[in-house]
Amino acid sequence: MPQAPTAGRVPQRRRLIRVPDLATFRRTLAAAAVDGDPDAIRRRALILPSRGAVELLRRSIEDTELSAVDRAVVLPSMFTREDWLADLHASLPNAPRLLSRMEREVLFERATRVAAETAPPPFHVRPGLTAAILDFYDELRRRGRTVARFSSALAEQLAGAEDLDDRGSQALIQQTAFLTSVFEEYERNVSAASDLTGDARSGIDEHLLRARALAAAEPWRIDHIIVAVADHPTDPRGLWPADFDLLGRLPALAAIDIVVTDNTHDAGFRERIDKEVPDLEDVRVAGTPRSPVLRVANGDDARVCTEYRDREEEVRAVARAVRAQAAEAAAPLSRTAVVFQRPLPYLYLAQQVLAEAGVPFQAFDALPLSAEPYAALVDLALVVARTGGTRDSALALARSPLLQFEQGGSAVTLADYAALDRLLIESRVSAPPSGYVAAIADAIARQTRKDDARAARATRAAFAVAALATSLAPFRGAPTGSAQVLAVLNTLRAHERPPIAANRERHLRARSAVHASLAALADAFRRYDDGPREPAALSAMIHHWIERQTFVARRGTTGVHLVDAVAARFGDFDHVHIVGLVDAEWPERQRRSIFYTSGLLNTLGWPGDIDHLTAQQAAFRDLVRLPAETLTLTAFQLEGEAVVAATPLTDEARGLTREAVAPRDVRIFADERLALAPLAADGMTGAPAEWLALRQRRPALSTPEYRGHVGPLAAQEYRVSTLDRYADCPFKYFAGSVLGLDEEPAEEPSLTPRERGTLLHAIFEKFYREWAAAGRRGINTGNLPEAIERFERIANESLDALPEADRVLESARLLGSIVMRGAGERVFLAEVDDKKDVVSRSLEVSLNGTYEFPTGGFGPGKPIAIRGVADRIDELSDGTLRIVDYKLTRAPGDQAVQLKVYGYAAQKRFAKDGREPDVSVGQYISFGDDSNAVTSIAEKNSTVALAVQIGAQQFAQHVTRIEAGEFPPEPADVQLCEWCAFSHVCRRESVTEKGEEGGAAEA
């Protein structure tokens, strides 16, 4: 605790300056800051809570005090607490470096490891916990307690618990022993580091700095301090007892002025400060507290705070109010402030909402580094670094827009990564990303259908992904912690993509903050503890560190101020909008100790919750009288999905004169101006204007173009199977077969559908060839067992070539299991049930050619070139044909035309002497549908021959529509949309079931 002035030195002038309100507070600070001659001002420093506060006070001084005098501008030093300690440190000749927070965390990490050997903790020490132990140690020391005092005070409190059967208290005793041991080990290491003059590892922390500053031979250059920040229960950025103690004892400091408002003074500050700084002289500055008008929106002046649905609606309401005030008065927008407790998400929201409303703004708050895209890149890199990467994680990292790769002299593109992704899925590559080059080469060699262009793309991407994974590999295997961290840093540096001009400055700031953090961590390891780290723990440590970092990305220099509640106290505003007034944010929550209860902490000098709450109420009471003219208070009701309540703190504004503001029907946001009639697009620029121009060029929704009519297309050769897509939905055909869009391949734990289909067809083909060679024709009840046995033998021979896991699965499908018939048995039973004798059997029958298809009239048919292969065509003894198609899953719906068209073409192909045979059997045999294994193409009470004729006619109609360019989104069943692979490119708003009138109304 501070002592009375040291004997022998000039007595320090210590004043407590009380002011009635924030306007007087600011004026008093400004006047005191520039009081006296330039030399006196240069020897003066103000301690303020944040950089934002420094900036606002500096502007206030420039605007009011200095513009009134005709002389050179001299300002005193303006420090945050951290700046003050850094300046003090810089004034010490030959002092070792001030250890960074990261270096101290590394020293604490080592101390926890050493301490755990002799005093094991009752918990597992994770990286986040190490940081919390360091925070606790700092708070202990800043409250003027030594480690010995900590240990003895808690021992006293917990005395006797060791003998009791009280596991909670015993754990606290164990924890205290551990923490004491950690603190002692850390202090031993820092003390040793402070003696290492000239060594790279030398350094001191702020606690040793205080001792050195008091013992310094050279006086500090500052002799007058003005404290404009309160103490800790009042403000988390405030000064600590140890700080006040230091100020009271610094040899060169001749005067301390502590400036507080009456509200803060009366809320417990006086009692505390009298203990921290004795012999304070009381000074009162007179002033009349402001009494702004409280504006209440929506005409309801019974309330003080207006609630909106969510934060975005709240900020939009503020933007409207700001625009309305700007229209009423000629004052510049910089006289208006939007005040929040926590900068996020208001800074991000305001960026979007205020910009859209055409309200310029300025902000000084630091942004969290973890919310920047570059920090998200580190997350991706750490996943791959920690685990070696999966297909998803490695590709996500390589595809990051913040990285780039070159292969063969040109950039690897997203299309290359897509080709690699598809090939990895289709080929079921299980190699880790570092082995992709060899794995992809092998997969390409095994492909039956070659696609050289796609293979080349996949190979280029494989090189990039493998390079990335290899370069991150030392994170898991390097012999030192610094090398592990540098693996990530070097990888990011080696492949970084230059930022685009639009957000270049912000990107570079975030990037350099991330790079500096990683480099500093590697450096701290090298200096103090460079053993290898467990990858998961190291990854958590980096995450944790980045989460603590902020970076200043200055936004705007004019316009409405966006400030937090602490900085706002230092600004001069006419209009203030206090936002986000919900219980969870106002009052600002105190961080709870994770180590001890508040009762135990009170014995170590921690303030009680009530001190904090009283101080916060006092600060809010000041804040509502901050503006010169008007105040609005707003809150929101929903945070994501959760309902939140407004804070009772708003009652502090009940004494203000209220003015109800009627709702105004003014449209200022692009969505309101563009979506509501009549259109109000005057003066609109940027993306909304471009969007509007595009929309105005768009034809009416009722025009054919909007409904999938693209104009005539040339006739071509049609793959019959793809026409089933048209039958399902014409737009689906357009997306897949005309635009050539790929469907996403499904990830298969076993064989892909294509692999399974190939296997199945090969086995049946072999079976029927052998069956015919053995002199057998049809399958009937007599030879069914023989057919099944032969099929099993052939299937088992093919299955032998598969990996074990696939073999088990495919064996069950082909040969059956206790709950399901096998594929072979289903096919044979279908034939037995037909009771038709087979004359000859044709397998994998190509039906390519041009056929004349009926169009439904009496005129000539339509010649159409088709491509298609029928799985099996049997010529039966009654002169008819049986057409069979195997389906891996289930039979298609009645709208399908494929098998009917095969039947139609087969009639022509198998015609003898000018006579076309009828198709008497046309069936799908499905291997994925046990309840409906055999499905005829004939409709109920009809014949297969008729189905073939109708199908051929439907096919011709589909082709006619395709050539007319008609591709409406018109699913045969709207449920098809649910799993349609093209739904993301489909104009689904105009979807109707086939035959219905189209849907979307003109917007």
Ligand code: SF4
């Ligand atoms: S989402 Fe529906 S309407 Fe659109 S293409 Fe797919 S099936 Fe057709």
